[in-house]
Amino acid sequence: MGQEILIVVEHQGGEIADVTFELLGKGRELASKTGGTLTAVLFGSGMQAAAASLGAADKVVYVDHERLADFNPEACSAALVAVVGAREPWLTLVPNTSMGMDLAAALSARRDLPLVAYAIELALDGGNVIATSQLYGGKIYTESVLETGVVSVLGGSFPDAAGRVEGTPEVETFDAPDDVATGCLRFTGLIEPEGGDVDITQTEVLVAVGRGIQSEDNLAMMEDLAAKLGGAVCSSRPIVDNKWLPKTRQVGKSGLKVKPRIYLTFGISGAPEHIEGMKNAELIIAVNTDETAPIFEHADYGTTEDLFDIVPALTGMLE
Amino acid sequence: MNIVVPIKLVPDLVEELEINDEATDLERDFLTYRINEFDDHAIEEALQLKEAHGGSVAVVALEREETDKVLYTALAKGADKAVKITGLDEDASSHTAAKAMCKVLGDMEYDVVLTGVQAADDRDGQLGVLMASYLSIPHVSVVSDIAIAGDKLTLHKEYSGGVMASFEVTPKVLLGVQAARQTPRYAPVSRVRQIMKEAELDEVEVEAEPGAGSIVRRMYTPEKGEGAEMLDGSTEEIAGKIAALLNEKKG
Ligand SMILES: Cc1cc2nc3c(=O)[nH]c(=O)nc-3n(C[C@H](O)[C@H](O)[C@H](O)COP(=O)(O)OP(=O)(O)OC[C@H]3O[C@@H](n4cnc5c(N)ncnc54)[C@H](O)[C@@H]3O)c2cc1C
Numbered sequence: 001m002g003q004e005i006l007i008v009v010e011h012q013g014g015e016i017a018d019v020t021f022e023l024l025g026k027g028r029e030l031a032s033k034t035g036g037t038l039t040a041v042l043f044g045s046g047m048q049a050a051a052a053s054l055g056a057a058d059k060v061v062y063v064d065h066e067r068l069a070d071f072n073p074e075a076c077s078a079a080l081v082a083v084v085g086a087r088e089p090w091l092t093l094v095p096n097t098s099m100g101m102d103l104a105a106a107l108s109a110r111r112d113l114p115l116v117a118y119a120i121e122l123a124l125d126g127g128n129v130i131a132t133s134q135l136y137g138g139k140i141y142t143e144s145v146l147e148t149g150v151v152s153v154l155g156g157s158f159p160d161a162a163g164r165v166e167g168t169p170e171v172e173t174f175d176a177p178d179d180v181a182t183g184c185l186r187f188t189g190l191i192e193p194e195g196g197d198v199d200i201t202q203t204e205v206l207v208a209v210g211r212g213i214q215s216e217d218n219l220a221m222m223e224d225l226a227a228k229l230g231g232a233v234c235s236s237r238p239i240v241d242n243k244w245l246p247k248t249r250q251v252g253k254s255g256l257k258v259k260p261r262i263y264l265t266f267g268i269s270g271a272p273e274h275i276e277g278m279k280n281a282e283l284i285i286a287v288n289t290d291e292t293a294p295i296f297e298h299a300d301y302g303t304t305e306d307l308f309d310i311v312p313a314l315t316g317m318l319e
Numbered sequence: 320m321n322i323v324v325p326i327k328l329v330p331d332l333v334e335e336l337e338i339n340d341e342a343t344d345l346e347r348d349f350l351t352y353r354i355n356e357f358d359d360h361a362i363e364e365a366l367q368l369k370e371a372h373g374g375s376v377a378v379v380a381l382e383r384e385e386t387d388k389v390l391y392t393a394l395a396k397g398a399d400k401a402v403k404i405t406g407l408d409e410d411a412s413s414h415t416a417a418k419a420m421c422k423v424l425g426d427m428e429y430d431v432v433l434t435g436v437q438a439a440d441d442r443d444g445q446l447g448v449l450m451a452s453y454l455s456i457p458h459v460s461v462v463s464d465i466a467i468a469g470d471k472l473t474l475h476k477e478y479s480g481g482v483m484a485s486f487e488v489t490p491k492v493l494l495g496v497q498a499a500r501q502t503p504r505y506a507p508v509s510r511v512r513q514i515m516k517e518a519e520l521d522e523v524e525v526e527a528e529p530g531a532g533s534i535v536r537r538m539y540t541p542e543k544g545e546g547a548e549m550l551d552g553s554t555e556e557i558a559g560k561i562a563a564l565l566n567e568k569k570g
């Protein structure tokens with residue numbers, strides 16, 4: 001089959017996820033360099049029409065089954081393993097999302113293919129792929145060499161514009177293998193988040209707090225600062241997991257994506273899952289006592305002063 | 320239900336991570352290792368399920384210097400059994416460790432395997448999903464809100480934007496836990512010490528079987544430079560500079 005690049009299409013509620021177009025754009029670039037083909041793999045039920053927005057691919061392989069209507073890790077893994085088994089692509093690109101995490105490693109294990117996770121860059125070197133992964137909470141990068149295999153790519157790594165091409169490529173239907181129908185994992189519904197008191201996606205100034213604030217009591221001081229700035233407090237995940245703030249205040253991969261004018265962070269390390277949600281803020285200022293914290297890679301300004309010194313001083317200075 | 324929790328020890332990210340001379344791995348000799356934070360959540364969730372519905376909780380980890388303490392801590396929190404796997408490279412890849420875990424599970428009675436959702440160093444993917452695939456049982460990553468209803472489990476899987484999917488499953492199943500229903504409990508040092516005297520760890524020797532791998536050709540720290548402009552001066556001066564930046568941007 002030569003140099004086929006396979007891309008797994010992620011969708012939810014009938015809508016294709018941005019990360020799919022990011023992968024299609026990058027896949028197109030790689031395929032044009034190798035002279036190979038780009039194939040999008042779509043799983044769903046009555047989803048054929050979605051192929052119309054996958055024009056960046058040369059071909060769409062479509063697997064239709066009622067158990068693929070909503071993402072089901074068991075059924076989708078079975079379908080992907082079968083497609084890859086039949087086509088033996090050179091490279092399979094999967095988004096490193098909640099859905100993709102279930103697919104990439106399952107494919108790797110069941111087809112005995114090497115897997116590189118957390119990729120943020122893909123390049124060619126001779127006949128190999130070089131995948132750059134972001135590890136250790138964003139503190140360390142590695143370049144892995146792959147002759148063939150599976151790469152899971154972090155959302156936001158590539159621009160999605162290049163992958164948004166109208167036009168329906170040739171659609172090839174692939175019969176769902178028997179094990180898509182069997183199995184004991186059942187999808188029972190989607191749960192939308194409850195509306196919060198504050199919509200942080202619409203707030204111009206965000207004061208973002210992380211584990212560095214140590215205790216729930218210290219939130220009051222952050223609220224004061226946010227109030228002086230006419231903004232709101234949002235947070236990294238541990239603060240929400242501790243139930244100090246509602247889920248509607250969480251920024252990042254499983255939280256909300258925000259794009260405020262000002263994003264001021266206190267005691268946030270800058271793990272990739274957090275960065276995914278805030279990197280497009282206009283002005284980012286980070287306060288973190290660890291000078292090696294990855295947040296400083298993404299901030300415009302930073303200081304390693306203790307937040308417990310900076311916050312009172314800063315609050316006192318603002319009208 | 321009988322629950323097994325594989326535990327991973329990971330370098331403490333608070334410490335400085337140095338890279339070896341070949342630039343292919345961390346300089347591991349002086350690193351301190353601690354339990355992966357999501358594994359604390361997996362243990363907590365397992366204990367909560369046991370406390371509400373009975374059954375047992377076993378924790379399993381690969382041997383390295385800090386393993387005993389981490390396993391005893393889990394026993395002190397309420398786990399029933401702690402297994403230490405010997406005979407493997409302590410920095411085994413996810414694929415190799417997954418194969419070893421599956422061998423160990425072969426001799427254990429289990430209905431549910433709870434792993435942490437991910438670790439910061441799993442370049443070759445999540446062990447849990449690999450294990451489930453080798454064991455031919457279903458898996459779900461990024462899980463919270465696990466509940467037992469008769470012979471079934473219900474659970475939530477998190478997507479972005481606070482959206483969650485709910486699933487129902489009849490064990491056996493493997494779940495990658497994102498967050499326990501409550502902050503993981505703490506085991507007082509005195510209790511851990513006491514357990515160290517009273518309890519014993521099980522030891523199982525396993526032979527390594529490498530899985531499909533890839534080669535790291537370079538490990539590096541991301542270049543500074545494009546990064547933040549660091550503000551200097553006294554606390555007051557720095558706060559003043561931040562205030563000025565904020566006022567300017569707010570207009
Ligand atoms: C599937 C998945 C989805 C996830 N989704 C999200 C998400 O949506 N959002 C999210 O945020 N995370 C998410 N995470 C978690 C993410 O991986 C990190 O664990 C999390 O972002 C870390 O939060 P933190 O920066 O607050 O804590 P830490 O990483 O613990 O950082 C705390 C920081 O505070 C600093 N600090 C401590 N004391 C002080 C002080 N006195 N003054 C100044 N600085 C101080 C420390 O130097 C440290 O850098 C997700 C993880 C997974 C696996």
Ligand SMILES: Nc1ncnc2c1ncn2[C@@H]1O[C@H](COP(=O)(O)O)[C@@H](O)[C@H]1O
Nearest residue numbers: 325326327416434435437438441445446
């Ligand atoms: N070497 C290991 N030993 C025991 N458990 C592991 C190991 N590697 C991963 N795990 C488990 O799998 C989870 C995800 O880790 P990882 O596969 O590294 O992303 C961890 O939170 C552990 O529960």
